[in-house]
Amino acid sequence: MREQERQLRALFVDLRTRESRREELSPYVTRVFLGGRGIGAWVMGSCPTVHPLDPDAPLVFSTGLLTGSRVPSSSRMVVSAFSPLTGTVCSASVGGRLGLSMRRSGIDLIRVAGRAEGPVVLVIDDGRVGFEQGDIPADEPLSGVFGRLEGAGWSAAAVGRAAFQGCRYASVMVDGAFASGRGGLGLVMASKNLRALRVRGTGTAKAVDPEGEEKARTDILRLFDASPAIMGASGLRHFGTSALVDLMASRRMMPTANFRRTYFPGYRSFCASAIREQEAPKRYACPGCPIACKGKGRAGIPEFETLSHFGALNENADLGAIIEANRICNEAGFDTITAASTIACLAEIRGVRYAGRELVDKVREIASLTGDGPLLQLGSAELARRMGRPELSMSVKALEMPAYDPRGAYGMALAYGTSTRGACHLRAYPVSHEILRKPVATDRFSFSGKARIIKISEDLNAVIDSLGACKFAFFGASLEEYAKGFSSVTGIEADTQDLLSFGNTISSLERHINSLRGFRREHDLLPERFFTEPGSSGAGIEVPPIDRKAFEEALDRYYRIRGCSPDGTFPQDKAREIQSCMSR
Amino acid sequence: MHEQVARYLGKLQRHGLIEGPGDAALYGLDDEILTNAGRVPGTMRELFALLNINSLIIARPGPLFRYVIGHLCLREPGLICPRDCESLTFIHDIPVVESLDPRRTAQALNRRKGCIVGGELVVTTGTVSLEQAFISLSSILFATFVKFFADALNGLHGYGEPVPRGMLDALPGLLARAEPRSSAEPLPERAPEGEDEILRAMDQAGKAVVNARLVDSFFGNISYRDGGAVYISQTGSSLDELPGYIDRVPLDGSSTCGITSSSELTAHVKTYELTGDNAILHGHPRFSVIMSMFGHPLPFGDRRSIGGVPVVSGEVGAGARGLVHTLPEAMREFHGAIVSGHGAFASCTGSFREAFTRLMDMETLCYRTCCALVREKLG
Numbered sequence: 007m008r009e010q011e012r013q014l015r016a017l018f019v020d021l022r023t024r025e026s027r028r029e030e031l032s033p034y035v036t037r038v039f040l041g042g043r044g045i046g047a048w049v050m051g052s053c054p055t056v057h058p059l060d061p062d063a064p065l066v067f068s069t070g071l072l073t074g075s076r077v078p079s080s081s082r083m084v085v086s087a088f089s090p091l092t093g094t095v096c097s098a099s100v101g102g103r104l105g106l107s108m109r110r111s112g113i114d115l116i117r118v119a120g121r122a123e124g125p126v127v128l129v130i131d132d133g134r135v136g137f138e139q140g141d142i143p144a145d146e147p148l149s150g151v152f153g154r155l156e157g158a159g160w161s162a163a164a165v166g167r168a169a170f171q172g173c174r175y176a177s178v179m180v181d182g183a184f185a186s187g188r189g190g191l192g193l194v195m196a197s198k199n200l201r202a203l204r205v206r207g208t209g210t211a212k213a214v215d216p217e218g219e220e221k222a223r224t225d226i227l228r229l230f231d232a233s234p235a236i237m238g239a240s241g242l243r244h245f246g247t248s249a250l251v252d253l254m255a256s257r258r259m260m261p262t263a264n265f266r267r268t269y270f271p272g273y274r275s276f277c278a279s280a281i282r283e284q285e286a287p288k289r290y291a292c293p294g295c296p297i298a299c300k301g302k303g304r305a306g307i308p309e310f311e312t313l314s315h316f317g318a319l320n321e322n323a324d325l326g327a328i329i330e331a332n333r334i335c336n337e338a339g340f341d342t343i344t345a346a347s348t349i350a351c352l353a354e355i356r357g358v359r360y361a362g363r364e365l366v367d368k369v370r371e372i373a374s375l376t377g378d379g380p381l382l383q384l385g386s387a388e389l390a391r392r393m394g395r396p397e398l399s400m401s402v403k404a405l406e407m408p409a410y411d412p413r414g415a416y417g418m419a420l421a422y423g424t425s426t427r428g429a430c431h432l433r434a435y436p437v438s439h440e441i442l443r444k445p446v447a448t449d450r451f452s453f454s455g456k457a458r459i460i461k462i463s464e465d466l467n468a469v470i471d472s473l474g475a476c477k478f479a480f481f482g483a484s485l486e487e488y489a490k491g492f493s494s495v496t497g498i499e500a501d502t503q504d505l506l507s508f509g510n511t512i513s514s515l516e517r518h519i520n521s522l523r524g525f526r527r528e529h530d531l532l533p534e535r536f537f538t539e540p541g542s543s544g545a546g547i548e549v550p551p552i553d554r555k556a557f558e559e560a561l562d563r564y565y566r567i568r569g570c571s572p573d574g575t576f577p578q579d580k581a582r583e584i585q586s587c588m589s590r
Numbered sequence: 591m592h593e594q595v596a597r598y599l600g601k602l603q604r605h606g607l608i609e610g611p612g613d614a615a616l617y618g619l620d621d622e623i624l625t626n627a628g629r630v631p632g633t634m635r636e637l638f639a640l641l642n643i644n645s646l647i648i649a650r651p652g653p654l655f656r657y658v659i660g661h662l663c664l665r666e667p668g669l670i671c672p673r674d675c676e677s678l679t680f681i682h683d684i685p686v687v688e689s690l691d692p693r694r695t696a697q698a699l700n701r702r703k704g705c706i707v708g709g710e711l712v713v714t715t716g717t718v719s720l721e722q723a724f725i726s727l728s729s730i731l732f733a734t735f736v737k738f739f740a741d742a743l744n745g746l747h748g749y750g751e752p753v754p755r756g757m758l759d760a761l762p763g764l765l766a767r768a769e770p771r772s773s774a775e776p777l778p779e780r781a782p783e784g785e786d787e788i789l790r791a792m793d794q795a796g797k798a799v800v801n802a803r804l805v806d807s808f809f810g811n812i813s814y815r816d817g818g819a820v821y822i823s824q825t826g827s828s829l830d831e832l833p834g835y836i837d838r839v840p841l842d843g844s845s846t847c848g849i850t851s852s853s854e855l856t857a858h859v860k861t862y863e864l865t866g867d868n869a870i871l872h873g874h875p876r877f878s879v880i881m882s883m884f885g886h887p888l889p890f891g892d893r894r895s896i897g898g899v900p901v902v903s904g905e906v907g908a909g910a911r912g913l914v915h916t917l918p919e920a921m922r923e924f925h926g927a928i929v930s931g932h933g934a935f936a937s938c939t940g941s942f943r944e945a946f947t948r949l950m951d952m953e954t955l956c957y958r959t960c961c962a963l964v965r966e967k968l969g
Contacts (some may be wrong), residue, residue, distance in 0.1 A: 042893060197924055228679050231909030232853050234825045239856045240839070240848035249846040256847055389883045408756045439718050443826050446721040447835075455591055458644045462717050465642065486682075486702065498663065503700035506642040563621040 009215045010073060012496040014041055014114040017135065019128060021198050022120035026135045037508070038496055038587065042070040043097045044087025044472035044512040045115050050095045051515055051588045054522040056398035058088035058190075059197045061121035066097075067108070067163065067203060069117070070474020071498075074109035074211035076219050077491035078226050079295040079479040081106045083180075083473060085163070088523075089189035090197075091174040091344070091385050092404045092428045093418060094191035095519045098430075099471050101292040101300070102181035107161040110207025122199035127155070130205045140201030144170045147337040152182040155204050163203045165551070166339025170194035173374045173383040175344040179336065180575065183306055184292075187341040189405065189427055218494030226483045226491070233482030235442045236297055245278040246289065247297045247310035252277050254314065257441060258547045259414025259449075261407070263319040263359075265400045265533075268541030268549050272323030274305055275311045282326060297478055308332035308342065315346035316369075320353065322361035333371040338373035344385055345372055347406035348567045351386040352378065353402040355395050403428035403529050406518040413541040413549050415440040415450040420460050420560050423530040424568075426516035434463040435477055444481045453556050457563035458588070465509030472512060511587050514568065514576070518584045530561060530574055591618040594720045595626050598647070601724060605806060605892040607651055607731055614649040618720055624781075634690050637672055640691035640696035645716040647723040648690075654767050655731050656710050658738040663709040670706070670734065674879055676809065677733035679906050684730055697754040704730050725826075728806045735876055738876035740944040742882040743960060746967045749885055758968060765961050769800050770877065770953050775947075781868075781940040788814050788821050791834055795871060804949055805829055805873035810933060811852035814942075818842060820859060822851045853907045857935075865925060867937040871945045874933040875953035877960050881924075883928040884963070893920060897955045898925045926952055 014031040039048045039207030056063045065087045072080035083105030089096035091410045092231045093587040105559045108114065113131045124138030141152055148166045162179055162215035168570050168572035169192040170177035174539045186192075213219040238244045247335060254260040257275040264271040267415075274280060285303025292300075308316070308328055312335075349368045353360050360368050371379035382387050387404035390396045405428020412419035417436035425433035438460070440450040448459065466485060470477055475488060485502045494500055500508075537557070539550030563571060567582050576584060595616045596951035602608045615627035619638055623630045631763055637646065651659070662670050663686050670684040685698035685705040695713060698705035703726040704714035712730050714836060734746030742761055784793040796812050799805050813822035819840050827835035839848035839855065848855055857868050881896050886905040888894060890911050900920040901904055904913025913929045920927040926936040926948045934952050938944035 039778065047699070090830055124848055166764045227909070228905060229914055231905060232679055233907070234851055234853045238849060238851065238853060239859070240846035245846055249849050277846045282843075295696065319762060420948055441850075443824060446718055446725065446826055447715070447824075448719055455594075455620050455644060462642050466717075499696075501694070501700040503642060505638070510642070534942065566621045574903035 009475055012036065012214070012498065014071070015112060015116060016115040017113045017130070019116060019118045019135070020120040021118060021122040021126065022202060024122070024137050027134055032179070033133060035261060037500070038070055038073070038511055039510055040469065040472035042068050042082070042084040042472040042474050043086065043099065044508065046097045047085055047095060047512050047515045047519070048588060049117055050088065050519055053555055054519045058089065058090040058194055061198065062119055062241050063194065065086055065118040065191070065194050065198060065200070066115065067104075067118075069105040069109050070472055071113050071496050072492060073105045073281050073489070075213055075495040076223050077488065077495060078223060078230065079292070079297060080474045081156060081293040081295065081477040082474045082476055083108065083371070085178050085186040085191050087191050087194040089191070089427065090193045091190040092525060094189075094525065095404055095516050096191060096427045098186040098191060099470070100178070100180045100184050101184040101476070102184040103161040103263040103293055104163055104205060105474055106293045107205040107207045109211055110209045111205055112207070112209055116203070118198060118200060121200065121544065125199050127202045127204055128200060130203075131204060132208055137249050140199070142201055144515040147181060148339055151202065152179075153394045154168055154204055158547060159208070160204050160206045162205070163199065164339075165195045166337065168338040168340040168373060168383070169193050171383065173340050173372065174385050174388070175341040177339050177340050177341050181300070182323055183300065183336070183572060185341070188343065188430065190341075192339050194337075195520045206384040208358075214497035215494040219491060221398040221488055222491035222494055224486045226479070228382040229311070229482040229487065230296060230479070233444070235444060235481040236478065242297050243289075245282070246287075246301045246307060248278040248281050248301070248307065251308040251313055254409065255440065256545070257414055258542055258549050259316045259411040260314055260546060261409055261411045262400065262461070262542070263321050264319060264347075264354040264408070265411060265535055266354070266539070269544060270318030270321065272321075275319060276279050276317045276325045276328055277310070281307060284325060285329070285546075292394050292476070295476065297476070299478060305329050305333045306336060311409045312342040315343055315350070316365065317408070319346055319350045320361055320365055322365050324362045327362045327366050329415040330366050334366070334369045334373050335476060338566065340372060343408050344406045345382070347400060348382050348386040348389055351398050351400065352382065354398050355390065357392050378386060387570035389521055398533050400535070401429055402532060403525065405429050411541055411573060412536055413552055416453050416552065416560075417448065417450070417456045417460055417535065418533065419563060420453065420456055420555060421463070422562060423532060424464065424564055425514065426520055431476060433467055434460045435467055436460065436463065438481060440480055442586040445484060453560040457560050461564060461567045462506070463514045465506050468512040469505045472508070511584070514584050515587065517568070517570070518576055518581055527561070532557070592607065592625045594618055595624060596714040598720045599626055600726045602649060602727070604710075606651055606803065607655070607728060613651075614647060616647045616724060618722075618928060619644045633728060633873050636692040637696055640692060641699055641715060643715040643717050645720040645723045646713065646718070650709055650711055650714050650728055651731055655735065655763065657760070657764065659706055659712070659734050660709045662734055662738060663706060665754070670737070672733035672737045673740065673907055673931065674733060674736050674885065676874065677729060681729050685923070689880050699798050706730070707893065711790070716729060722827050732775045732806055732874065734882070736879050739880045739960065743880065743884050745885070747963065749940070761964055762968065765783065768876070770875070770957050771937070772948075774923045775801070776797070776940050777946050779943050780810070780938045782814070785803050787815055787871060789833065790824070791942060792821060792836055793936055795946060796823065796832045798946055799871055800830040802950060804953060805933075810871075810873040811854050811858075812872065813852070813858045813870045815862045816817065820826060820862070822848070822858060849898045852876045854913070857912075857914040858918050860914060861921045861935070861937055864918045864922040865937055867925060867939050869937060869939070870937045871935060871942060871949050872935045873949055875949065875956070877936040877956040878928050878953050879931060881956040881960055882928045882932075888930045891916065896928065896959055898924070899952050899955065900924055901930055903930045904932070906932065926959055
C-alpha cells in the first residue's frame with residue numbers, strides 16, 4: 007500500500023440507540039469493494055439471510071472512491087439493502103449532490119441499522135452526527151419535504167408517503183429529482199423510521215496525483231466529445247434519455263401492451279422532439295458531469311424507461327398523462343418502472359386499457375392507497391399471483407422488466423435473467439453494444455458470444471457502480487481511462503484487469519448472497535411469453551419469440567464462465583472462496 | 591464465433607494489414623477458446639486466464655508495417671506515443687514488450703487495448719467481440735505508420751528530433767512501397783434517386799473508399815443529403831459493409847435516430863449548409879494525415895494549405911475544439927479539406943463520383959508533396 011492510498015471511511019449508525027461510531031475500513035476492503043455498490047454488497051454479505059424489513063437488516067448509503075474527484079461523471083452514490091419486492095440483495099445508483107456532500111463531510115459509507123422509536127432525520131454536518139425529529143407529515147409531497155431539508159449547502163435523501171404506506175417498490179429520493187428507484191429500498195428506510203438523511207460537507211477531496219487525474223480527465227472528455235450517444239446532435243447532452251424513444255421504436259423493441267407487442271405507433275407523442283416542442287426543457291447535471299442528461303420543463307421530464315412504460319407499455323399516447331404520472335411517483339416516492347408495469351399487468355388481467363386520465367388515476371391510487379392501490383402497491387408478481395395469473399407479470403425475480411424488449415436484444419434477455427437484483431437493464435447494460443454500437447456493435451438477435459460478454463459486462467458495471475461513475479460515460483470512455491483516473495485519485499495502483507477482478511468479486515458475492523436466500527436457476531428464467539409469442543415484426547425487422555433452448559444454453563455457458571453449478575449456485579469450494587473475500 | 595474468426599482474418603488480408611492467412615492467429619472465447627490457429631497454445635490459454643477478454647488477435651503485419659514498427663520500437667522502447675488526433679483519442683499510446691511472455695503481455699494489455707511484441711508482432715484484445723480487436727489492430731498499424739513518416743519528415747526539416755541515419759536511408763525506398771493506389775473503380779455519374787438508390791450508392795462509395803485504401807474500413811464516414819434528410823453511416827460501421835448500417839436523420843430535428851450515427855454528423859450537416867453539396871466522403875488517407883502534421887502544430891482555428899487544399903485543426907466530434915467549428919467553413923471554398931492529424935473530407939453535388947476523385951487527388955497530392963520534401967533534403 008502506498009502511504010497516501012485512500013481508505014473508505016464508514017459511519018455505523020444504530021437508530022434504536024441513536025449511537026454512531028466511525029471506522030476506517032481496511033485497505034483490503036477499500037481496494038476490493040471500492041465503495042458504492044461493492045461496499046453495499048460487502049455489508050449485505052455480513053448478514054446474508056436477514057429479512058429485508060427486520061430492524062437489524064442493514065441500509066447503506068455509500069459513495070464511490072471517485073466521488074468528489076475531477077474525473078468526469080463520477081459523483082454518483084448508491085443505496086443498498088435487501089429488497090422487500092424481490093428478496094434479493096439490491097442496490098440502486100443515484101445522481102444528485104448527496105454523494106459529493108458525504109465525501110466532503112469525510113464519510114464514504116453510512117450503514118444504518120435498528121429502528122427508531124419515532125420518525126427521525128439523520129443529520130451529518132461536516133462529519134458531526136445528529137438526529138432531528140422526523141415530524142414531517144407522512145403524506146407531505148416530497149417536493150415539500152426537500153424544501154424543508156435542503157438549502158444552504160445541504161443535500162438530502164428522503165422517503166415519501168408510498169414508503170410509509172408499505173409500497174413494496176417505494177424509492178429513496180435524492181435532492182428532489184433523483185431516484186434510487188428500484189427494488190423498494192424506500193420501504194426499508196421507512197421500516198427503520200428513517201424519514202430522511204441530511205448531509206452538509208465543506209471539505210475538499212484532493213487526488214493523490216493531480217497531474218494524472220487531469221490527464222485522465224482530458225482523455226475521458228475527448229472521448230465524450232467523440233461519442234454520438236453522449237455529445238452528438240441526437241445524444242444525451244441534448245435530449246437526455248428521451249433520445250432513446252425513437253431508436254427503440256425503430257428497432258421494434260419497445261415493450262407495448264404489457265409486452266404483448268414490441269411496437270407502439272403512438273410513440274411520436276412522447277419522443278424527444280415532442281418533449282422539446284411541448285415542454286422546452288432545461289438541461290441540468292450531477293456535479294462534475296458535462297453530459298447534463300436531466301431535464302426539467304414545467305415538471306421534471308421523465309426518463310426514457312418512464313416515458314416508454316407509462317406510454318407504450320400501457321398503450322398511452324398522452325404525454326401530459328405520462329408527465330403527470332411521473333410527477334405523482336416522484337412526489338410520493340415510488341418506482342416508475344414497477345408502477346407502470348404493474349398497471350399494465352392489471353390491465354391485461356382485466357382485459358382493459360388504462361391510458362390518459364385513467365392511467366393517472368391508477369398511479370394516484372397507488373400514491374393514496376385507494377381503489378386498486380392496495381393491490382397495485384404489491385408489484386406485478388404478487389398482484390398477478392393473487393389474481394391467479396402469475397404468468398402475466400413481466401418480471402424476473404419479481405422485478406419488472408424495463409423498456410427494452412428482450413426479444414429484440416438477446417444479450418439483454420440473458421442479462422435480465424442473470425442480474426442479481428431481478429430484471430434489470432443496468433447490471434450488464436447490453437444496450438451499449440446491442441443498440442448504441444459502443445464499444446462496437448454486436449448482433450442483437452444472436453446468443454453467440456453473449457454469455458461471456460454479459461459476465462464481463464456485469465463485472466464492469468459492478469466496478470462503475472462502485473466507483474461512483476455514471477454508466478452513460480461508458481458510451482464514450484472505457485475502463486482503461488477510468489482505471490488511470492482511479493489510480494491517480496486514490497493512489498491505489500490498479501489497471502483494467504485489477505478493477506474487473508474486483509467487479510467479479512462483487513458480482514459473484516451478490517449472486518452467492520442470493521443463493522443463500524434461496525435463489526436458483528429457475529429464478530434466472532424469463533416469463534413464458536418471451537419464448538412463445540413473437541414481437542411486432544415490420545420495417546424489415548423480424549422479431550420472433552426467443553428460442554428457449556438457445557437461451558438455456560447461453561445460461562449454461564454463463565454459469566460455467568461465472569464458475570457456478572448448473573443450478574446457478576456456486577459449488578462449495580467456490581462459495582468458500584467468495585466468502586473468504588469478505589474478511590481476508 | 592467461428593464465423594467471426596473467418597470474417598476478420600479475411601478482412602486483415604483484404605485490407606493489406608497482413609500478407610497471408612498464416613500471419614494472424616485470431617482467438618474468440620465464450621466458454622471455450624476457438625481459433626484459426628488449429629490448436630490453442632498453452633501461452634494463449636495462460637494469456638486468456640490473465641485477462642478478462644473474449645477475443646484476441648496476434649498478427650505479424652506486412653513487411654512495410656514491420657519495418658516501421660521495428661524502427662519505432664528502437665526509438666521509443668517501452669512505449670510508443672502517436673501524435674495523430676484519432677490515435678490520441680482512442681488508443682492513447684502503445685505499450686511495447688520484448689516477448690510473448692504471458693505475464694508481461696497481459697500487463698501491457700491490462701493498460702491498453704493492444705501492444706507490440708518483440709518489435710514485430712501486434713497483439714490486441716476485445717471484451718465484446720473480435721471486431722474490437724480488429725479495430726485496435728488496424729488503429730495501431732495506422733498510428734505507427736503515420737507516426738513514422740510524420741516524425742521522419744519533421745525531423746528532416748528541423749521541426750522535430752533529428753532522425754537516425756538508418757531511418758533516413760530507408761525513407762525513399764519505403765515511400766516508393768507506400769504509394770497510394772492509383773486505379774480505382776469508377777463510381778456512377780448519375781445522382782441516386784429515392785432511398786434504395788441512395789443506400790446503394792453509399793454502399794458502392796464506401797467500398798470504393800476502402801478498396802482505394804483511403805480509409806481502414808471502420809474509420810471514416812459517408813453521408814448523402816436528400817431534401818430534408820441526411821443518410822449517414824452509423825458510428826463504428828465498416829465502410830465496406832454498409833447495408834443495414836445507415837441512419838436516415840431528418841434535418842428538422844423531428845427524430846433522434848441519429849444517436850447511432852457517425853460522430854461527425856453535425857460537421858456533415860453544417861458542411862451541406864455552407865457548400866450546397868449533397869454528398870460527403872470522409873476517409874483517413876495516410877499521406878493526407880502525415881502531411882497535415884508536417885511543420886509546427888496547427889493551433890485551433892488557424893489554417894494552412896497543401897497545394898491549395900485547406901488544412902484545419904479540430905478534434906473528433908462536436909466538442910468545443912471539435913472539427914465541426916473549423917471544417918465546414920474550409921469546405922465551402924474547396925469542397926475538400928484535411929483536418930490536421932485526423933483525415934480528409936471531400937464533398938460534391940450529384941453522385942459520389944466527384945467527391946471520391948477529389949479524395950483520391952488530395953491523397954496523391956500529399957504523397958507527392960511528401961516525396962518532394964524528402965528528395966529536397968536527401969536528394
